Amino acid sequence: MTAPRLYTPEQAAELLCVTKDWYVKQLRARKLPGRKAGKFWRVSDKDIQAAIDSMAVPVIAAKPDPSGLSSRSRRRLRTGGAA
Template structure:
């Protein structure tokens, strides 16, 4: 596997605009995709994309009730 870019937690946190501590906590709990190289935590482009996708919320649509 060549050409894979791995980001440190600090780099990924800056990119995602979240706290590094939040990112590390979620990764340690295996709540978000990540890569551990030994004890070193890293994030690939695919991991970051998956984190963003998982956090996306669909807009709420108003349900009209028909009145009789």
């Protein structure tokens, strides 16, 4: 059995087309998966795929269900205004 490929934050950030500083900040905040080996961060292929999945934005956002909203809130949804 082969060991999984591990990347440095710099390599992972390059694969994800983000800056190293942003990526490390997300790792520290535990918003993206990764492991710390001593004082160094390491990221596996699965971690990178999970990061891609978590950063993916749906093409069409679902409209909120108006049931349970007040009449004023439903009116705001219909008109698209905020007043």
